Amino acid sequence: MTGLANQYQAINLSQGFPEFDAPDFLKKRLAEYSEQGFNQYSPSSGISALQNQIAALIARRYKQTVEPESTVTVTSGATEALFVAIQAITQPGDEVIVFDPAYDSYAPAIELAGGKAVHIALRAPDFRIDWQEVTRVLSAKTRAIIINTPHNPSAKVISEQDINELKGVLIEHDLLLISDEVYEHITFDNHRHFSALIDDEIFSRSFVISSFGKTFHCTGWKMGYCVAPPNLSSEFRKVHQYVTFSSFTPAQLALADMLNVHPEHVDELAQFYQQKRDTLVKALGDSRFKILPSEGTYFLLLDYSAISSMDDVAFCEYLVKEVGVAAIPLSVFYDSPPRDKIIRLCFAKHTQTLLNAAHKLCAL
Numbered sequence: 001m002t003g004l005a006n007q008y009q010a011i012n013l014s015q016g017f018p019e020f021d022a023p024d025f026l027k028k029r030l031a032e033y034s035e036q037g038f039n040q041y042s043p044s045s046g047i048s049a050l051q052n053q054i055a056a057l058i059a060r061r062y063k064q065t066v067e068p069e070s071t072v073t074v075t076s077g078a079t080e081a082l083f084v085a086i087q088a089i090t091q092p093g094d095e096v097i098v099f100d101p102a103y104d105s106y107a108p109a110i111e112l113a114g115g116k117a118v119h120i121a122l123r124a125p126d127f128r129i130d131w132q133e134v135t136r137v138l139s140a141k142t143r144a145i146i147i148n149t150p151h152n153p154s155a156k157v158i159s160e161q162d163i164n165e166l167k168g169v170l171i172e173h174d175l176l177l178i179s180d181e182v183y184e185h186i187t188f189d190n191h192r193h194f195s196a197l198i199d200d201e202i203f204s205r206s207f208v209i210s211s212f213g214k215t216f217h218c219t220g221w222k223m224g225y226c227v228a229p230p231n232l233s234s235e236f237r238k239v240h241q242y243v244t245f246s247s248f249t250p251a252q253l254a255l256a257d258m259l260n261v262h263p264e265h266v267d268e269l270a271q272f273y274q275q276k277r278d279t280l281v282k283a284l285g286d287s288r289f290k291i292l293p294s295e296g297t298y299f300l301l302l303d304y305s306a307i308s309s310m311d312d313v314a315f316c317e318y319l320v321k322e323v324g325v326a327a328i329p330l331s332v333f334y335d336s337p338p339r340d341k342i343i344r345l346c347f348a349k350h351t352q353t354l355l356n357a358a359h360k361l362c363a364l
């Protein structure tokens with residue numbers, strides 16, 4: 001879609017990346033560390049200054065203590081962490097439960113490990129997890145569950161009740177959890193992010209994965225991390241060692257300084273994106289799209305059934321070519337796509353970009 005957006009010079013609200021730059025402080029520190037000669041391999045599990053800052057962030061945001069050296073592993077983006085966690089725990093024949101619509105890397109990583117992704121489809125408009133269905137699909141081969149909250153693409157935030165249901169299933173069936181929390185700092189209104197880190201019993205069987213790309217507007221740096229108890233971190237590191245060995249050294253040092261010197265950046269992120277969501281929602285107020293609630297992330301779903309009977313892939317092609325706005329069809333996030341007429345917009349863009357796109361969409 002980004003390729004098509006460029007080809008047709010459309011406003012690109014498709015792929016999830018910020019239009020604005022990373023903070024100046026962070027960019028300066030990156031340049032300085034590189035200039036000062038910090039350009040060689042770092043320890044495989046990460047530079048201790050960054051591991052310590054990640055642990056401090058967890059203590060500040062979730063009131064949880066994790067021991068940095070044995071539980072925090074710095075990775076080359078959340079995608080690497082997801083891949084490594086899946087390879088570390090999936091044996092041929094194992095089943096891993098994935099909720100669709102799902103981030104596209106989960107199922108291929110499971111299949112590459114010889115496992116089977118067992119898809120449970122969540123349905124619009126509320127994308128609620130049916131825990132009875134989860135129990136129904138469990139088998140002796142089920143090894144793990146992958147969750148993502150706040151959720152891309154539905155923009156839903158898992159509730160405390162879901163976390164309790166999840167805990168019951170994990171314990172009763174002795175399962176592991178991969179918790180993709182890359183949008184952990186972006187929740188809106190009264191929605192609180194329930195991290196797998198906040199419950200000791202859940203955390204004892206979890207890989208909690210996050211991304212600096214989302215938090216510091218630097219998706220191209222591909223920097224992330226995985227927090228897991230020492231026994232799971234040790235398995236994780238056996239794979240991480242041979243996937244990448246270590247991650248970008250100057251960026252680790254710069255991110256450690258950023259977390260240390262500018263904690264307000266993380267604390268203000270939700271408010272920053274909530275304003276963008278509100279701008280886009282308001283600007284689409286007079287359109288014929290039905291706007292689905294966005295509780296977190298930087299995505300907004302629109303139902304276009306009042307506008308067109310095209311399927312969502314055809315509608316997105318029409319939007320990019322004829323209307324000048326690029327969006328993502330929801331069906332691509334499903335193993336068995338429903339026939340919903342829903343598209344995803346990314347609002348990590350400048351206000352004027354959002355207003356220009358909304359103007360075009362309101363004409364439909």
Ligand code: PMP
Pocket residue numbers: 016076077078079080103148152180182210211212213214219222223224
């Ligand atoms: N998980 C989800 C749900 C995402 O949306 C993304 C980024 N699009 C990632 C993981 C990957 O993050 P990273 O860019 O750090 O690999």
